[in-house]
Amino acid sequence: xxxxxxxxxxxxxxxxxxxxxxxxxxxxxxxxxxxxxxxxxxxxxxxxxxxxxxxxxxxxxxxxxxxxxxxxxxxxxxxxxxxxxxxxxxxxxxxxxxxxxxxxxxxxxxxxxxxxxxxxxxxxxxxxxxxxxxxxxxxxxxxxxxxxxxxxxxxxxxxxxxxxxxxxxxxxxxxxxxxxxxxxxxxxxxxxxxxxxxxxxxxxxxxxxxxxxxxxxxxxxxxxxxxxxxxxxxxxxxxxxxxxxxxxxxxxxxxxxxxxxxxxxxxxxxxxxxxxxxxxxxxxxxxxxxxxxxxxxxxxxxxxxxx
Amino acid sequence: xxxxxxxxxxxxxxxxxxxxxxxxxxxxxxxxxxxxxxxxxxxxxxxxxxxxxxxxxxxxxxxxxxxxxxxxxxxxxxxxxxxxxxxxxxxxxxxxxxxxxxxxxxxxxxxxxxxxxxxxxxxxxxxxxxxxxxxxxxxxxxxxxxxxxxxxxxxxxxxxxxxxxxxxxxxxxxxxxxxxxxxxxxxxxxxxxxxxxxxxxxxxxxxxxxxxxxxxxxxxxxxxxxxxxxxxxxxxxxxxxxxxxxxxxxxxxxxxxx
Numbered sequence: 001x002x003x004x005x006x007x008x009x010x011x012x013x014x015x016x017x018x019x020x021x022x023x024x025x026x027x028x029x030x031x032x033x034x035x036x037x038x039x040x041x042x043x044x045x046x047x048x049x050x051x052x053x054x055x056x057x058x059x060x061x062x063x064x065x066x067x068x069x070x071x072x073x074x075x076x077x078x079x080x081x082x083x084x085x086x087x088x089x090x091x092x093x094x095x096x097x098x099x100x101x102x103x104x105x106x107x108x109x110x111x112x113x114x115x116x117x118x119x120x121x122x123x124x125x126x127x128x129x130x131x132x133x134x135x136x137x138x139x140x141x142x143x144x145x146x147x148x149x150x151x152x153x154x155x156x157x158x159x160x161x162x163x164x165x166x167x168x169x170x171x172x173x174x175x176x177x178x179x180x181x182x183x184x185x186x187x188x189x190x191x192x193x194x195x196x197x198x199x200x201x202x203x204x205x206x207x208x209x210x211x212x213x214x215x216x217x218x219x220x221x222x223x224x225x226x227x228x229x230x231x232x233x234x235x236x237x238x239x240x241x242x243x244x245x246x247x248x249x250x251x252x253x254x255x256x257x258x259x260x261x262x263x264x265x266x267x268x269x270x271x272x273x274x275x276x277x278x279x280x281x282x283x284x285x286x287x288x289x290x291x292x293x294x295x296x297x298x299x300x301x302x303x304x305x306x307x
Numbered sequence: 308x309x310x311x312x313x314x315x316x317x318x319x320x321x322x323x324x325x326x327x328x329x330x331x332x333x334x335x336x337x338x339x340x341x342x343x344x345x346x347x348x349x350x351x352x353x354x355x356x357x358x359x360x361x362x363x364x365x366x367x368x369x370x371x372x373x374x375x376x377x378x379x380x381x382x383x384x385x386x387x388x389x390x391x392x393x394x395x396x397x398x399x400x401x402x403x404x405x406x407x408x409x410x411x412x413x414x415x416x417x418x419x420x421x422x423x424x425x426x427x428x429x430x431x432x433x434x435x436x437x438x439x440x441x442x443x444x445x446x447x448x449x450x451x452x453x454x455x456x457x458x459x460x461x462x463x464x465x466x467x468x469x470x471x472x473x474x475x476x477x478x479x480x481x482x483x484x485x486x487x488x489x490x491x492x493x494x495x496x497x498x499x500x501x502x503x504x505x506x507x508x509x510x511x512x513x514x515x516x517x518x519x520x521x522x523x524x525x526x527x528x529x530x531x532x533x534x535x536x537x538x539x540x541x542x543x544x545x546x547x548x549x550x551x552x553x554x555x556x557x558x559x560x561x562x563x564x565x
Binding site (some may be wrong): 009030031054055075076077080081084085087088092093104105106108111112114115119126127128129130131132133134135137147151152153180181182183184185187188214234237239244246271293297 | 363366440441
């Protein structure tokens with residue numbers, strides 16, 4: 001295993017690892033969304049990106065509105081618990097600010113594409129999609145007869161994103177990454193992608209990781225660089241660190257109904273701050289305290305020591 | 308006292324109580340957000356204490372300490388029985404056939420219970436772009452799918468613009484023949500009545516109308532010629548206990564019950 005310290009800043013990670021035209025994967029489901037990386041991609045005005053994300057919510061909505069995305073591979077697109085994603089709808093219904101190519105799956109089928117890639121297989125079968133209209137508009141969805149029975153199955157091809165962005169609760173300086181709570185598609189996405197960039201709410205010593213290996217989702221040797229980015233998932237959440245900022249989702253939903261409203265939002269929360277530290281300062285202590293949950297510790301397990 | 312039907316209730320409370328009665332004790336329920344959450348919690352607090360709540364975010368046996376505002380709410384994970392990968396929820400629970408009940412809604416629902424949550428109009432040039440399937444297709448493969456929706460003409464259409472979640476496809480045994488697992492839709496609970504599907508044809512029909520609603524009103528809000536059960540009756544209102552639980556304990560701040 002490489003033993004060099006991989007810690008960089010978010011700015012450096014995006015500058016070095018995202019090339020215009022890349023296919024980017026963002027890890028998580030509602031939990032641990034890598035918002036700090038998304039904001040930095042927008043600030044650095046990356047172009048022509050393809051995003052592979054089953055539930056891209058506000059992350060992709062901001063990227064579409066800011067003109068960063070050319071294509072979206074997805075399963076569900078809305079503002080969760082709130083309503084529509086306005087930039088997405090403007091792009092698909094009216095080509096504002098530009099046309100957006102879409103490739104659509106169910107959540108299950110798209111995660112199955114990552115699963116296939118993560119296992120080194122060219123495709124995987126699934127029972128998803130059969131009988132729906134999704135296959136009519138997506139040539140990557142095919143069907144096959146089971147070679148062992150008379151069942152008909154849907155098959156989807158492996159997908160290997162150029163770069164995966166993953167936010168985790170804790171990692172060591174070498175990228176060994178641990179999460180708890182909703183794991184989402186983080187394991188499949190990391191193992192499927194050509195490069196893996198991790199941000200962590202906290203950088204911890206390798207001893208912390210080694211004392212609880214069942215919690216590790218990505219081994220450090222798969223990880224290219226690591227960033228320490230507290231509150232890296234706001235306005236989504238990091239279990240045990242902070243709650244989802246529901247007011248922020250509601251505010252985004254109402255302010256981005258118009259192009260002007262979205263531009264204002266972008267200027268305030270993304271272009272208007274230089275980095276995540278400034279963003280957190282702008283959120284303010286009162287808000288941060290409000291989002292901090294009360295502690296609810298697990299009981300430690302005994303792995304035993306076997307010299 | 309607790310079995311007495313309430314005289315004071317809203318249509319939403321009636322819908323939630325009706326949905327809760329569709330859940331049996333011990334069943335595995337794939338829960339969404341909004342009224343389905345309340346229906347599941349209400350069932351758990353009354354006749355189905357042993358139901359198991361599964362959420363798409365990857366949680367089995369959720370025991371939320373507050374009303375979840377989104378399906379990924381952290382309160383679903385704290386105190387749950389099991390947390391797992393997103394893919395596992397679909398592969399090892401839904402696809403494996405372990406889910407008994409799921410809840411569904413949609414912008415369009417047709418007479419065979421097919422649901423559209425993708426686009427209104429042409430897919431490539433949509434009039435309205437909706438969020439898409441997400442987990443909805445696969446939730447539709449549970450043993451019984453419960454549809455909760457507002458009863459309006461533009462929603463209850465003869466044929467959906469896009470099939471996102473499969474109901475009974477074109478009726479009869481077409482769902483089964485296409486190789487789709489699960490039992491298909493079992494009830495449609497609207498603000499006007501409860502609808503079910505004929506045993507043979509699989510066409511939707513009106514089984515009950517809510518107190519104060521007329522059959523004609525339901526027909527007027529459905530865009531095909533809706534079949535009516537020959538044994539049609541009035542929906543049973545919620546009990547006093549159900550209304551009390553919903554108002555005082557399950558949604559005291561009126562987050563979902565407006």
